[in-house]
Amino acid sequence: MTNWRPDLTGSGPLYQRLADSIEADIDRGIIGAGAKLPPQRDLAYDIGATVGTVGRAYQLLRERGLVSGEVGRGTFVLAQHAEGKPELHAPDIGMEGTRGVDVPRGKLRFDSTAAPDVGQGAIVADVLSRAAQDYPHEISSYTRDFPDRWHEAGARWLSRNAFAPTADAVVPTLGTHAAVMAAIAALTTPGDYVAFEHLTYSQISRSAGLIGRRVALVASDDEGIDPADFERVCAQKHPRMIFLMPTAQNPTLVTLSASRREAVARIAREYNVVLIEDDLYGHLTDDPTPLLAEYAPERTIVAGGLSKSVAAGIRGGWLACPPAYRHRIRVAHKMITGGMPFLLAEVNSRLVLSGQAAQIRMSAIAEIQARIAIVRDTLAGFSFKSHDNVPFVWLTLPDPWLSGTFKNACLEHGVLIDDEDEFKAGRSEQVFHGVRFGISQPRHHRDVAEGVAVIRRLLDEGRAGYDSFS
Template sequence: MTDWIPTLPESRQPIYLRLADAIEKAIISSELAPGAKLPPQRNLAFDLGVTLGTVTRAYQTARERGLLTGEVGRGTFVRNGEEAESSNLSSNSDPVFGMLGKRYSSTPQSKGPLIFSSTSAPNVGQMEAIKATFENTVAKDEHRLIDYVRRLPPSWSEAGARWLSMGGWQPNPESTFATNGADPAILAAMATVAAPGERIVMETPTYKCAAQAIGLIGRIPIAGQCDEEGLRPDEFERLCARQHPRAVFLMPALQNPTLATMSETRRREIVEIARRHNVWIIEDNVYGSLLDDHFTPLAALAPERTFHLSSLSKAVAAGLRVGWMNCPPGQAARAASAHKLLAGPKSFMQAQLGAEIVLSGAADDIRKNVKEELAGRHALTCRYLEGFEFSSNPHMPFFWIKLPEQWSSSSFVKAAEAHGIRVDSEDEYKPVRSETQLHRVRIGVSAVPDRDKLEQGLTVLSNLLHNGAASYETFA
């Protein structure tokens, strides 16, 4: 192993990029020879006084530049000339697997708008672990990639049960199946429990794709009024008594977009009403995966009627498109069939990759780094929003902002877009048409490539908030 400790220049550039540049410079100058083994990431992080995630991200960036190679259990090495030439050849000849060795930037170079409307997991160097798992899966199970998935490996359900568990609740793997992300799981659960024309209660405001899913399959959304803890029990009781819904869709842990979280008392009240009126519960816990393990899900309180779902999109990587759903007894086969018919069969590569990342412990390591990065972005964003009313959480990827006087939600969204920034209007989160105006917008802080870009966008948004609607001129 090479005893190499670089000196990083002072710069506004992110530390991981400075470290990746230092690796490239050392290779060019022959300070790092072809085939040299780099220091273990944890050791280098200690020597440099930075986080493990920073070094992981730097190694990933250098690997994407074609400078490094590595194997799980062996370490990270400087590529030799033959490897680099072979990598370039494979990247030109094979558009899929060859790109793993092709040099490209991990930071999007698009000159399009800054995306403050997404909440995908930020880049914390997770591609190093994902690529290693991908390559191992292809090498080990290549014969499984040329055929349909005819039998579901037990490991897929075991991984799902592990990822969904929280607050002392351990779901049964036999009632858990892999999905193509959270959205298809929501769609499948709704189709499983409600027939066309039947009603489903939704918090208002709520996740926009869930409301769209209800309309797509011919079910009818009912808007339930909320308070600071989410759906009000008296409102839920009234809707159940008068409109007889078949199901209720809830996000009890850090609701999207309000960030409301139900107390245990509130959760028990909702469960008791659902039992009394025989209403199914669809529990979306995709943001709950970013919470510390203390929240008891609805599925633990009412396992006989709760479909509990989550995915890797917020805590690991959105592009994997892997999730899981735990079902009430006797409902898993029906829900899995609905998922297949509505969202298509599961991809072996996706489901196997997701399962191995979870079962190996890599997902937990990535989640820890994601939460650390989100906490840093949260602190930065709070500085720019000082003096304004908003809801947030240090481990959450978005803010729910109350706009100052004169701004409407739609006009603020247009003003931000005119400055090259996409944010979400409150109308995106209304399950039904409503005259109620909250005068809020949601901004996501995780999908922006890095903190420099985040700060660039926050400067614009802060100026718009401070200067008011009069600062934005529209033309008829």
């Protein structure tokens, strides 16, 4: 590359123009796969810039997935496929994030936030039996037609505050996760960027990677996603979508203010980005903040379901979307999941339309509140975030604890929790020194108290109470 010079014409910061020029030459094949970019000091001299400016440009290229840096060797261009985007490699799926595929036995499950057991099994069993008796033929066959009541149930369940989707905007899905993935599969193509916060429900970003989408990370602060950084990512990486949990965000429990929602909607409209609003935990809260969909209805997909407030095992989910997206998303959902099973869809719709789902939700909230009270009492004096109605806690670790070390310490003392890496949507250098633990899965209050007491004891003792020589 001794004769190569970047084209720095145009407007904008020099580091951004430099990164854009290198990306354009990679796309055109001028800079080939495996090529070593000029050393930062040499390129800085050639273009009359500072080493810091070139370093920022190279960092942008790394964020875009175009180059990799090797300490002591330099910066190299990654392999490209025919369309000029980085060659896509299947990620390692041996681990479900930082969790093992199989759950260790004999441990207290503080690593799940499914709805607590409030006796809904008996209600579901009754509804299930009656549905099987009423529709034996449909159960024996594949589902090809969705009855209106399934859409009406979704419209009712997804309605919150002033957001009230019509039945013809709803797609029944196999849970909220499947709803989001169907939207990503339908409205993006392999190689497209989907934006995520650094910490989020990372199962979506990992699943998106499995189907060839790239991840763009957007910064957040104590008030949620940073609109300015979202705009920067939109200008630099042109994501097609962004996945957000504006209310009771998982794992940080931040609820995005109305002003930030309005700013996100404005930026998404300006850069033609589709908004995916996961409102799964929002339905447990009584937060009055308007949904993102109220600010940008023409580009927002709202997803929700029954897993956190009614029952996770019945895979009830729906999404509401602009009419132009509905058919594509429904087809994508069928392709990804194999199709909706009649029995589950019917049970879920009956639970919602009968009002039983709402009743179970109220019982679940009461149970969550009792368990959160145990946490607040036991962990008094430590820094953590909680919500009366939401079944998890975001705990900020005191020095000298590291997130992964604290998780391992809890495991050795019989409690399964999640470290911060479980929620990182991509390779992030940010360190949050936090862990998340859920309180809905232990069977009894005494089990909740026992698990939280373990966490408290480890916090009190510090690293002196735990060491690993393995």
